[in-house]
Amino acid sequence: MRNKLLHNPQAVIGTLLIAIILLMGVLAPFLAPHDPMAVDITKKFLEPCNEYPFGTDQLGRCVLSRLLYGARYSLGLALPILAFLALIGTTLGMLCAWFGGIFDRLMTIVCDIFMAFPPLVIVLTLIGVIGQGAVNLILSIILSMWVWFVKVVRSYVLIEKDKDYITAAKISGCSGADILFSHILPNILPLLVVYFSTGIASIILMISGYSFLGLGLGNDIPEWGAMLNSAKQYLYSNPMLIVYPGTCILLTAAGFNLFGEALRDILSPEEE
Amino acid sequence: MEPLLTVNHLSVRLKKKGTSLVNDVSFQANSGQILGIIGESGSGKSMTCRALMGLLDPSRFLISGEALFKGQDLFKLPSKKLRPLRGNHIAMIMQNPMTAFDPVTRIGSQMVETLRAHQQSSKEQAIASITQELAKLGLDDVPRILNSYPHELSGGMLQRIMIALALLLSPELIIADEATTALDVHTQAVILEEFTAIRNAGISMIVVTHNFGVLAKLADDVVVLHDGSVVEHGSVYQIFDKPTQPYTQELLQASNLKRG
Amino acid sequence: MIEVRHLTRTYLSRRSPKSKEPFVSVNDVSFSLLENTPYALVGESGSGKSTLAMMLAAILPPTNGEILLDGNNIWALSPKELRLMHGEVQLVLQNSQGALDPRRRIYESIAEPLRKLRHLTRQEEQHTVHDILHKVQLQDDILMRFPSELSGGQQSRVCIARAMALAPRLVIFDESVSGLDVTVQKKVLDLLLNLRQEYQSTFLFITHDIDVALYMADHIFVMKEGKIVESITDAHGYDDFNHPYSRELIESLPPKTPYNR
Numbered sequence: 001m002r003n004k005l006l007h008n009p010q011a012v013i014g015t016l017l018i019a020i021i022l023l024m025g026v027l028a029p030f031l032a033p034h035d036p037m038a039v040d041i042t043k044k045f046l047e048p049c050n051e052y053p054f055g056t057d058q059l060g061r062c063v064l065s066r067l068l069y070g071a072r073y074s075l076g077l078a079l080p081i082l083a084f085l086a087l088i089g090t091t092l093g094m095l096c097a098w099f100g101g102i103f104d105r106l107m108t109i110v111c112d113i114f115m116a117f118p119p120l121v122i123v124l125t126l127i128g129v130i131g132q133g134a135v136n137l138i139l140s141i142i143l144s145m146w147v148w149f150v151k152v153v154r155s156y157v158l159i160e161k162d163k164d165y166i167t168a169a170k171i172s173g174c175s176g177a178d179i180l181f182s183h184i185l186p187n188i189l190p191l192l193v194v195y196f197s198t199g200i201a202s203i204i205l206m207i208s209g210y211s212f213l214g215l216g217l218g219n220d221i222p223e224w225g226a227m228l229n230s231a232k233q234y235l236y237s238n239p240m241l242i243v244y245p246g247t248c249i250l251l252t253a254a255g256f257n258l259f260g261e262a263l264r265d266i267l268s269p270e271e272e
Numbered sequence: 273m274e275p276l277l278t279v280n281h282l283s284v285r286l287k288k289k290g291t292s293l294v295n296d297v298s299f300q301a302n303s304g305q306i307l308g309i310i311g312e313s314g315s316g317k318s319m320t321c322r323a324l325m326g327l328l329d330p331s332r333f334l335i336s337g338e339a340l341f342k343g344q345d346l347f348k349l350p351s352k353k354l355r356p357l358r359g360n361h362i363a364m365i366m367q368n369p370m371t372a373f374d375p376v377t378r379i380g381s382q383m384v385e386t387l388r389a390h391q392q393s394s395k396e397q398a399i400a401s402i403t404q405e406l407a408k409l410g411l412d413d414v415p416r417i418l419n420s421y422p423h424e425l426s427g428g429m430l431q432r433i434m435i436a437l438a439l440l441l442s443p444e445l446i447i448a449d450e451a452t453t454a455l456d457v458h459t460q461a462v463i464l465e466e467f468t469a470i471r472n473a474g475i476s477m478i479v480v481t482h483n484f485g486v487l488a489k490l491a492d493d494v495v496v497l498h499d500g501s502v503v504e505h506g507s508v509y510q511i512f513d514k515p516t517q518p519y520t521q522e523l524l525q526a527s528n529l530k531r532g
Numbered sequence: 533m534i535e536v537r538h539l540t541r542t543y544l545s546r547r548s549p550k551s552k553e554p555f556v557s558v559n560d561v562s563f564s565l566l567e568n569t570p571y572a573l574v575g576e577s578g579s580g581k582s583t584l585a586m587m588l589a590a591i592l593p594p595t596n597g598e599i600l601l602d603g604n605n606i607w608a609l610s611p612k613e614l615r616l617m618h619g620e621v622q623l624v625l626q627n628s629q630g631a632l633d634p635r636r637r638i639y640e641s642i643a644e645p646l647r648k649l650r651h652l653t654r655q656e657e658q659h660t661v662h663d664i665l666h667k668v669q670l671q672d673d674i675l676m677r678f679p680s681e682l683s684g685g686q687q688s689r690v691c692i693a694r695a696m697a698l699a700p701r702l703v704i705f706d707e708s709v710s711g712l713d714v715t716v717q718k719k720v721l722d723l724l725l726n727l728r729q730e731y732q733s734t735f736l737f738i739t740h741d742i743d744v745a746l747y748m749a750d751h752i753f754v755m756k757e758g759k760i761v762e763s764i765t766d767a768h769g770y771d772d773f774n775h776p777y778s779r780e781l782i783e784s785l786p787p788k789t790p791y792n793r
Contacts, residue, residue, distance in 0.1 A: 164630035173648030312713035485786030
């Protein structure tokens with residue numbers, strides 16, 4: 001398994017990108033040359049120089065420092081969101097698929113209703129009602145995405161549940177919980193990991209996307225999407241202010257996507 | 273007895289790992305007779321047939337030896353010449369008829385298309401000869417069959433359609449790879465009767481199977497394969513009455529379950 | 533020991549979900565099996581034999597009728613009692629590779645029923661697993677392997693070991709050897725004959741192959757389209773079958789030698 005990962009260029013690039021972003025976030029206080037929030041109007045729109053390697057923005061804040069701290073926001077929001085989604089998706093998906101019946105049918109209807117709305121509509125409405133802020137952003141992204149996770153887990157369990165080894169487990173005296181947790185879950189886990197790692201890429205895109213639209217965090221916060229939002233007015237005068245955070249978002253999403261897809265290739269049965 | 277197909281020193285290896293799948297196999301199929309090839313899984317029997325039909329991907333498999341069909345070496349023929357040979361002179365019937373047909377095209381159009389790819393004939397002529405051939409094989413209600421999709425027909429019916437298709441091309445040699453394995457005993461019996469009729473019509477066959485009963489019913493000569501090599505080669509009577517090799521004896525004994 | 537009364541199982545037709553006519557897979561089947569006796573049931577695909585096996589093994593509830601184990605209707609038991617009943621009634625499936633959890637080592641697969649259904653100490657459990665492993669003629673080294681690393685014959689033996697480790701009173705074999713090569717099949721069948729003697733269990737051997745049925749049991753049922761059409765208590769050869777369907781099956785068999793084509 002580890003060998004296969006090392007021999008897969010996609011996986012290696014993906015892992016490297018993820019590692020870089022993680023390091024950026026973790027080491028931001030040590031790497032950042034300035035306080036990312038420190039405003040100094042006198043130094044606005046500075047060209048890259050020794051003191052400000054990536055220059056400064058419209059309020060004279062150090063762009064490099066803001067980018068480094070931005071990794072914290074992207075991952076810091078995306079990881080808890082993913083954790084909740086994974087928990088909700090796995091629990092409800094497994095229960096639906098296992099018990100079937102009315103519960104499953106109700107759940108399917110709820111899922112279909114949620115899926116009929118684009119996530120943006122759900123998030124817009126929620127933010128409109130409960131207001132901006134990190135917690136509210138997390139909540140609304142979870143609310144707009146949880147049904148997809150439930151559906152995916154449910155379909156994986158449904159496929160697994162019909163396999164012969166599940167029948168064999170029943171004959172071996174396993175209870176429903178035994179089968180779900182000690183047979184089905186370990187067998188679908190690799191599939192879930194793949195789905196979750198590509199899922200985190202879309203969550204990161206969502207966070208930045210909503211911040212860009214002004215639905216996420218405030219403009220003062222060094223979040224990549226928010227940075228894009230405030231830089232868009234200076235597209236022609238200072239295009240680099242858009243390029244830097246855009247590249248960060250792109251590389252992060254690409255890293256998780258590459259990793260997830262490589263994982264899927266590695267885990268899917270080889271043609272012999 | 274004149275050999276129609278002579279296979280000399282056929283070996284098939286996996287290019288990547290060098291694993292030998294078929295190892296120095298030689299036999300001959302006589303004109304107007306049925307040659308039975310028997311073996312268990314991993315014996316190389318399917319690999320042998322697929323090598324003969326040119327169905328092995330040359331980028332993955334290394335084939336050596338020769339297969340002389342009426343004096344022409346099948347392994348040396350350029351694909352341009354091999355293609356008309358397949359179908360017109362050598363036809364193949366596969367194990368799983370379900371996967372041999374295109375699932376989204378009606379049986380009739382698939383048959384017409386195949387027939388017209390090999391023969392100069394109008395659509396109407398093709399349908400007429402297909403109808404005639406299917407009727408000969410004891411399938412009633414031909415129009416309904418031609419109008420069906422593969423999944424609407426039983427495995428036995430599809431297998432008979434495949435046989436009809438092979439016969440329509442009036443080949444000189446038919447290779448049947450485990451053609452009755454997936455079928456129930458009734459359908460197997462019907463198909464085996466059809467093979468007997470094909471032989472009586474003067475067409476030669478190579479029947480590949482794991483079932484000695486099929487050979488007892490059909491074969492003139494038998495090749496016993498094990499682990500990619502020929503264990504024993506002789507007339508069907510020799511093999512059944514006086515098997516000389518321990519493996520043949522074990523195989524015969526295991527196929528003929530007797531208590532005590 | 534086990535008595536089956538008017539057992540019926542219907543499915544709603546999948547091909548045409550609009551039609552209300554259900555498909556009858558097992559149709560009013562009644563029979564009884566005695567303690568410590570081998571039985572065989574012959575049927576072609578679609579005869580309902582697998583559905584019958586699943587109902588007997590308490591995996592699939594019948595639509596109608598009852599299965600009495602020592603006089604108690606098993607489908608009237610609580611889910612927990614039903615689960616514990618698997619200590620006495622076991623089923624060995626056809627696809628032995630599929631019947632083994634691909635992410636579990638062989639030891640875990642064989643030990644699982646013991647853990648769920650028998651209360652053994654670690655040591656007793658290990659002892660039982662090794663014991664049954666030797667009885668099915670497998671070596672210790674396979675215990676730490678995964679199912680995909682085993683040959684078809686080995687997988688089939690593992691599945692037999694898993695069922696027999698419980699020393700069950702009834703074991704149902706649903707086409708358990710039909711995917712194997714004939715030489716391997718013969719060895720597994722001989723192994724089963726010995727195991728049955730040793731454990732004094734009742735075996736119900738479900739197969740499409742009349743020769744296998746005759747090899748395994750004296751008492752043979754013939755099943756067709758959901759019904760048992762013939763039950764022969766003392767079958768020794770083809771001549772003992774009388775029902776027209778059984779005769780048809782036998783006449784369809786390929787000959788044993790090239791002399792009687």
